[in-house]
Every structure is written in C-alpha cells, then in structure tokens.
Amino acid sequence: MTRTGAAGSYGELLDLARGHAVEWLTGMPERPIPAGATIAEVHDALGRALPDGPQDPREVVARLVEAVEPALLASQSPRFFGWVIGGTYPVSLAADWLVGAWDQNAAMRTTMPGTAAVEELAATWLLDALGLPAGAAVGFVTGATMANFVGLGAGRDRLLARAGWDAARLGLSGGPRVRWIAGAERHASVDIAARYLGLGEAELVGADDQGRIDVAALAGALDESPTIVCLQAGNLHSGGFDDMAAAITLAHEAGAWVHVDGAFGLWAAASPTLARLTWGYALADSWATDAHKTLNTPYDCGLAIVADPAAARASFGASASYLPAAESGRDPHEYVPEMSRRARGVPVWAVLATLGRSGLAALVDGLHDAAVALATQLGALPGVEVLNDVVYTQVCIALADDDATTALAARIRDDGVAYAFASRWRGRAVVRFSVSNWATDEGAVDATVDAVRRALP
Numbered sequence: 001m002t003r004t005g006a007a008g009s010y011g012e013l014l015d016l017a018r019g020h021a022v023e024w025l026t027g028m029p030e031r032p033i034p035a036g037a038t039i040a041e042v043h044d045a046l047g048r049a050l051p052d053g054p055q056d057p058r059e060v061v062a063r064l065v066e067a068v069e070p071a072l073l074a075s076q077s078p079r080f081f082g083w084v085i086g087g088t089y090p091v092s093l094a095a096d097w098l099v100g101a102w103d104q105n106a107a108m109r110t111t112m113p114g115t116a117a118v119e120e121l122a123a124t125w126l127l128d129a130l131g132l133p134a135g136a137a138v139g140f141v142t143g144a145t146m147a148n149f150v151g152l153g154a155g156r157d158r159l160l161a162r163a164g165w166d167a168a169r170l171g172l173s174g175g176p177r178v179r180w181i182a183g184a185e186r187h188a189s190v191d192i193a194a195r196y197l198g199l200g201e202a203e204l205v206g207a208d209d210q211g212r213i214d215v216a217a218l219a220g221a222l223d224e225s226p227t228i229v230c231l232q233a234g235n236l237h238s239g240g241f242d243d244m245a246a247a248i249t250l251a252h253e254a255g256a257w258v259h260v261d262g263a264f265g266l267w268a269a270a271s272p273t274l275a276r277l278t279w280g281y282a283l284a285d286s287w288a289t290d291a292h293k294t295l296n297t298p299y300d301c302g303l304a305i306v307a308d309p310a311a312a313r314a315s316f317g318a319s320a321s322y323l324p325a326a327e328s329g330r331d332p333h334e335y336v337p338e339m340s341r342r343a344r345g346v347p348v349w350a351v352l353a354t355l356g357r358s359g360l361a362a363l364v365d366g367l368h369d370a371a372v373a374l375a376t377q378l379g380a381l382p383g384v385e386v387l388n389d390v391v392y393t394q395v396c397i398a399l400a401d402d403d404a405t406t407a408l409a410a411r412i413r414d415d416g417v418a419y420a421f422a423s424r425w426r427g428r429a430v431v432r433f434s435v436s437n438w439a440t441d442e443g444a445v446d447a448t449v450d451a452v453r454r455a456l457p
C-alpha cells in the first residue's frame with residue numbers, strides 16, 4: 001500500500017457520514033433522550049487496542065457510528081431542557097460541514113480572506129442585531145467561558161494600565177490589586193475565567209429573589225480602586241437579568257470596567273419585545289455570549305465582544321516575524337486567546353443570513369413563548385409550583401418536598417420523552433427547564449407536560 005493508500009476517498013467517506021448524520025437527525029424527535037450505553041460498552045464496541053496497522057476507513061466510520069450512537073444523549077431533541085445548550089439549525093450544520101471541509105485557519109485575514117470575510121460580516125450583523133456598539137471587537141472563541149476570559153482579561157489589563165502598570169511587560173505580581181465584584185448567582189464560568197487571569201475569588205454582593213445582583217449592595221461595595229464588575233444577563237435558574245442601566249452607571253461612576261455574562265441572555269436584545277430586559281447593557285465594556293446556545297449553531301462557538309478593540313488587542317494581540325502582518329490590528333487572532341482556530345463564525349453568518357432580523361427576533365420570542373407555555377401548564381399540575389418569574393427562557397418548578405422534587409427529575413428522565421435536571425435554587429430542590437432549541441414547538445411543550453404529569457408521585 002502507498003503512504004496515502006489507506007486514506008480512502010472524500011466522496012465515499014463523506015457520503016457514508018452524511019447518511020448516518022441524516023438518520024441521526026431525522027430520528028431525533030422519536031428517540032428516547034437519555035444515553036442508552038455506557039463508556040465501557042463504547043470502548044468494547046470500538047476495540048480498545050491501537051490497531052497494529054492501517055484499517056479500511058469506511059469500516060472505521062461504520063464502527064464509530066455503531067459503537068457511539070447508542071451512547072449519545074439526544075440533546076438536540078425539542079424536548080431536551082437539561083441545559084441552555086440548544087440544537088443546530090440545518091443551515092448552521094451545513095455551514096459547519098463546509099468549515100471542516102475548507103479547513104481554513106481563521107487566525108489571519110489577508111492570507112485566508114474567504115472565511116475571514118464571512119466572519120467579519122457575521123460580527124457586524126451581530127453587533128447590529130444585539131444593539132451593541134458598531135466599533136466593538138468581536139472574537140470567535142470556543143464558548144462563553146473563554147468569552148468571559150476575554151472580557152475580564154481586557155478589563156484587568158486596561159485597569160492596570162490606568163494605574164500605571166503594564167501587565168504585559170511586568171506580569172501581575174508587585175502590581176496593583178484588581179478587585180472583581182459579581183452577584184451571588186453568577187455563573188461558575190466567570191469564577192474559572194477569573195482564576196485563569198490571576199484575579200482570585202470574586203467579592204460577592206447579594207442577589208434578589210430572581211437571582212439579580214443587588215444594585216444597592218453593589219453601590220456600597222464600589223470604591224475608586226481598580227475594579228471589574230461582572231453582571232449577568234440571563235440567570236440559569238430564573239432567566240432573570242441584572243438591572244444593567246443602574247449597575248453600569250454606578251460602576252462607571254466609580255471607574256470600574258463592566259463585563260456582562262450573557263451566554264444565552266444577550267440574545268434577548270435581538271427581540272423587540274424582550275430587549276427591555278437588557279436595557280442599558282450596551283454601555284458596558286465587554287460582553288460574553290454563545291452562538292452554540294440560543295443561536296443554535298453547532299459547538300463550539302462563543303462570542304467575546306469588547307467595546308474598545310484596543311483593549312482586547314492589548315491583552316490578546318500577538319505578532320511574530322513569520323505571521324503576515326499586512327493589516328496589523330485587524331487579524332482575528334488579535335482579539336482571542338487562540339492563534340490557530342476553525343472558522344467557527346461561518347455558521348453564525350449562515351444562521352443570521354437565513355433568519356434575518358425578524359427571524360432572529362422570532363427565534364428568541366419563540367423560546368420565551370415556549371417557556372411561558374411550559375410554566376403555565378406545569379404550574380397547573382397538582383402539587384407543582386413554578387418558582388421563578390418566567391421573563392425569558394428558564395422555568396424552575398418544585399414540589400412541596402425536596403426529595404420528591406429530586407425524584408421527579410429522575411422519573412422524567414427515565415421516562416425518556418423529556419429531559420430536565422434537578423438543581424438547587426434559593427435553598428430548595430428544583431427541576432430546571434431551559435428552553436433553548438429552535439425546534440421546541442407547542443407539540444413539544446404538550447408532550448413534556450404529559451411526561452411531567454406521568455412522573456408525578
């Protein structure tokens with residue numbers, strides 16, 4: 001066999017993969033949602049030993065599908081509410097396949113202009129649709145965790161620079177301390193991002209009954225020292241939004257950098273009926289969101305947005321003699337932690353190009369409508385209490401007794417038709433429903449309510 005002989009043909013292998021993919025996707029609405037096989041079973045089915053020599057790649061694809069599919073979680077089901085993770089639009093998946101086939105390194109715009117051009121349009125359209133400053137830097141990162149990292153990192157370095165400390169040159173030790181303040185119900189990913197950045201633990205201020213930051217307490221915590229304030233657009237349990245206008249004004253008066261974690265909540269700004277939730281948020285300094293959640297693109301696609309591109313570039317920009325720097329200051333790698341990466345902005349463009357402004361609003365409104373319908377019908381079931389104000393896409397329910405609530409989540413899952421997770425919120429066991437999938441329609445809501453009814457004690 002020649003060196004390349006075992007590689008197989010693109011056409012044949014992609015046709016094989018396409019057949020299996022379409023089968024997986026079209027079977028989704030009927031499929032039981034929980035994974036039906038274990039890791040050990042998948043290891044056995046794949047074969048545990050590294051093969052001694054080349055294998056037929058057609059057989060490798062076939063084995064992969066056969067071994068793995070039984071162990072997949074049907075998280076693209078319209079009745080999957082386990083996390084805010086969404087599904088994939090057909091067009092975003094199609095675009096993603098092309099991204100894989102094109103295999104461009106999206107780090108540099110002059111040498112690979114095709115995908116860079118698509119991502120630039122996607123970025124411009126996003127800022128427009130979300131009502132964010134047109135000149136902001138948009139970085140395509142793996143997810144909101146890294147988008148939080150970018151926002152907090154740009155803020156850290158800008159605040160240190162203002163205090164006369166060049167972190168890029170001097171590092172952090174010996175420099176002024178940067179405080180960071182967040183609400184008690186911030187998402188864990190901002191803590192991780194802060195840890196990567198050497199910022200340590202957050203100074204927490206309280207949250208109200210919907211998990212929103214207590215603005216008066218925030219006011220009391222602020223002083224003139226270098227400070228990052230991290231706000232939240234979309235609480236995981238309630239869907240609640242911090243009072244952006246009030247919190248940002250206060251924080252800016254104290255000279256703080258304001259970052260908004262809006263992994264799924266930022267998209268409310270694209271809906272004329274829900275945009276009031278984000279009112280004032282465009283005044284922040286940085287924002288994090290996910291296309292792989294609300295926008296229903298495949299993983300992995302987060303968006304790191306920084307109002308002043310120079311701040312993002314000061315923290316993440318790099319140059320090297322072998323990189324073509326023809327248009328320095330505008331290469332995509334200068335706004336994100338990664339250098340080489342896939343052109344993950346292309347599926348974002350494809351969804352926006354397909355939906356248009358009104359379609360994007362309808363997507364977000366549809367998720368909210370489904371959450372309201374779910375809350376209304378679940379709340380009418382005997383013994384079920386809806387604990388949150390359903391302002392967005394999240395619904396938290398509970399039974400009178402914590403153990404019964406936890407058992408309810410397990411029974412819903414075992415039933416296979418719908419999927420939601422047990423959690424704890426405000427001192428109580430809850431079952432949390434996150435409506436994030438474009439395909440969740442009235443039928444899916446009705447079937448989910450039936451499933452919960454069946455699972456009641």
Ligand SMILES: *Cc1c(COP(=O)(O)O)cnc(C)c1O
Pocket residue numbers: 084142143144145146187189190234236261262263264290302
């Ligand atoms: C999902 C989520 C994150 C983390 O996003 P990843 O894409 O998993 O990195 C951060 N904040 C909130 C509010 C989230 O819902």
